[in-house]
Amino acid sequence: MTHIIxxxxxxxxxxxxxxxxxxxxxxxxxxDPGEFVSVMGPSGSGKSTMLNVLGLLDTPTEGTVLLDGKDVTDLTDQEMTTQRKQFIGFIFQSFHLIPTLSALENVEVPTLFGEDPTARERATDLLERVGLGDRLHYRPDQLSGGQKQRVAVARALVNEPRILLADEPTGNLDRKTGRSVLDLFDEIRREDDVAVIAVTHDPQLGEYADRTVQLVDGRIQ
Incomplete structure (x- = not known):
């Protein structure tokens, strides 16, 4: 089987x-498709840099990046953007929701760069799937931390990516809310065969991950 990344x-x-x-x-x-990998390590160990390289937001100084078996190391910025839109969804620790938009409009944002007649339907379905069907028209300041993270998860999935990259996805959440978000990740990777890669300090991710990679001083241990 070809590794997805x-x-x-x-x-x-x-x-x-x-x-x-x-x-x-x-x-x-x-x-691999459907695999949940957690990447752990102390601050300054290179975790965020690794996530940026995996997400085609940064290019390596040396080495090769393969996406679904294809070498994408030396693509142009425009080609990288196309590959990201096709393959990769991002979830950020601080949510990065647009405060003036509703939950539904925030989820639709990644679909705005092109004609996509099914975008609103997909965004609505995803918000219902993450338990926010009754919060479609709420702005971020009307949502709890856990609800904001669920909007961020739905937004990351709206383009139907094959890889979900999460940077400290439970970092701003209490333990119970964090567990509910991890349950959601587990459901997504099982049902949709999405690879989930989460950079984290949170040991409870280890209970969900198929394997945990330790990164220390820029090297995988």
Missing amino acids: ELQHVWKRYDTGGEVVEALKDVDFYA
Whole structure:
């Protein structure tokens, strides 16, 4: 089976003005369709950099990124954007919802760059699926933290991605709410065969993940 996403011997270096910082060092990583992988490690270990490379938001200094078996390392910015829209959904720790838009409108945002006559129907179905069918027209300031995270999950899924990347998805949630979001991730990967990759400090993700990868000082342990 072809891995849905793979990093081969990936290095990422940043020149911070006189000093070169190695954020990733010879990283090999993969995830398969329907797999839940958690990436854990201390602050500054390179987790966010790795997530950005996996999400085609950043390019490696060395090494190869494969998306569904295809080398996407050296694509143009426009080609990267096309691949992200087709394959990848993002969930951010601080939700990044637009405060002036309703829950439904926030979920529709990724579909706005093109003609998509089924977008509103999909957005409505997803909000109902995450338990917010009665909150479609609520703005973010009318929602709890857990509800905002569920809107963010629905938004990440609206383009029917094959990979879900989550940055500290339970970081701003209490334990019970965090568990309900993780239950939702588990349902999505089982029912829709979506690979879920979550960067986290939260040990309860380990109960849900098929495997946990430890990243320390830019290297996978």
